[in-house]
Amino acid sequence: MQLDGFMLPPGLILILGAFILPQVEGRVRHALLLALPLLTLLMVWLIPHGSHLTLGLMEYELEPLRSSAEGRLFATVFAVAAFAGGWYALNKATLLELSAAFFYAGSAIGVTFAGDLITLFIYWELMALGSTLVLWANGKQNPRAYPASMRYLLVHLCGGVVLMAGIAGHVYATGSIAFSSMTMTDGLAKWLILAGFLVNVGAPPLSAWIADAYPEASPSGMVFLSAFTTKTAVFVLIVGFPGTEILIYIGLYMVFYGIVYGLLENNLRRLMAYSIVSQVGFMVTAVGIGTELALNGAAAHAFAHIIYKALLLMSAGSVLLMTGKRHCTDLGGLFKHMPITAIAGITGALAISAFPFTSGFVTKSLETAAAYQFAATASDPMLLVWVWFLLTAASAGSFLYVGLKFPWFVFFNKDAGLRPTDPAPHMQYAMWFFAFLCIALGVFPEALYAILPYQNDLLAQPKSYQQYTASHLLSQFQLLLFAGLAFFALLPLLKQTLTISLDVDWIYRRLFKVLGQEFTFKVGDLGGKTEAKIHGRIKRLIAHMHGPSGPRIHWPSGFMVLWVAVLLVGALGLYYLR
């Protein structure tokens, strides 16, 4: 083991914190909830770029502390999300949820500092456990949370197995465990690794896990859940698979999948879950384009997205907490009663819609700019033309299905007769903080641009990074206002119904269940009889051996140990013979 100077892997601060939180109470716990993410953030920035720790594992050298520009950007926003999430959760969340959320956030930060595939895999799996526990922690309040957490875990363990198979194959083929761009390598292993990453990003066919699981968490639980898993997956795609063309198609599918399902959705937080898929689709498309501007765009969008999505979920979570209602059909007219929650929700909605002077405006447009930047010299220019037109349409769509739909059905529309108040002060502060960041990043994008991974591109192509031009402002205003016109003109078509929409999860939630029930019925009957028979025989044997007429054999422990030793020697002998 070799460590340069005193450096603590930043992810470990939160992971250790997860085990300290249950040991303390009251104010100390509150202080730790806020201080540990800030300490993590400090550590993220104190560690200079490069690899600083090597650990020997069998013949491999692990690098669990490699700082890179991409990793630092994601670790920064993860730490900020853990801080604001902790602030929002402070008094309301259960201890299990808080510990699990810190463990989860720490593991996500661990991934961003992973220099090798083994470290990455370990943190990847810890993330799956932490996030499952966040869901599990809401089991008492919501009986649907436990089964949802199990389905969630199964999907992620499946993804984990595929990823591990890919890593094993990759290491076998190349002899290297380094985590770097895999675009030059070929073979099955690379595609298995990509598939493992894509499960976490919410790609088809398994996009449904996000909308299935996340909305069953507590209000604060979903704020945590929305931040880490999908965005860690975007991070590993940026590092591992930049410019992989299939990602463009996958990303575009995700963008429109999220919009269509979002338009049909009545449950507020499920609507938010679909919009995560849609927004992450933008990032995946950008990674598929793969130029420096595109990768900067994906990273910047992920940064902004984590903040405005958490803000939207804080707002939706506060509505759920204070009214107990989760459906658009049960809500309306809350602006007067929950003004701060409404302002937070509207700010988040404007940011996700890329409204000028918000964080979405200055980050999403990097991705659309990437579509046309090198279109003329690209191998398939028409593909990029399609990407640009589709992403522009989807930008208008984002305003439609979440930017307008969420505030309209919850805070305006007709009064549903509910009279809640704004939530507890600490929840309001957390919302103010993120609302401030959404606007600040929009007004002063230079601060975010300064920490983007590819600074050479920024200097060489400063024009792509200048967002506040008359043409861009005007086109964006037109895009949004006419999307608004479509929304209000077609409002009768958008009437919400008390329904859910079928998805691929139907296969494992319904089909397998029906098949399982059919199967269990017959085998269970057979099994019952066989089991009773075997039980009876064992009982009779025991009665015979130990009963009054039994032989009364008592084997000394030494005798047993001897036999175990003989068996082991036999196994060893066989091994050598082979």
Add this chain to the structure above:
Amino acid sequence: MSASGNQRSRPSPSRWSKRRTRWLIVAVLLALAIVPEFFVTHYAHFESLGIELDARFGFYAWYSFFACGAMIAIAKLLGIFLKRRDSYYDE
């Protein structure tokens, strides 16, 4: 609930005027968004490929409106096949 439903199908005069004002505001906003189009030149993003659609007058306005209309139509259409009762998986 039923009272408001009736109101919706046969709006009262005050509701009519409210609705008219709302649409008037929308019309003014949209006009305001179109007027600067006369003074601002949009450049075509794919000029080198001979595609100049996005530089035409009011492109972003009509493109956005029709794209949103299409997305709502597609969602409604898929909804016919995909929508199930809220308690579908609990049964």
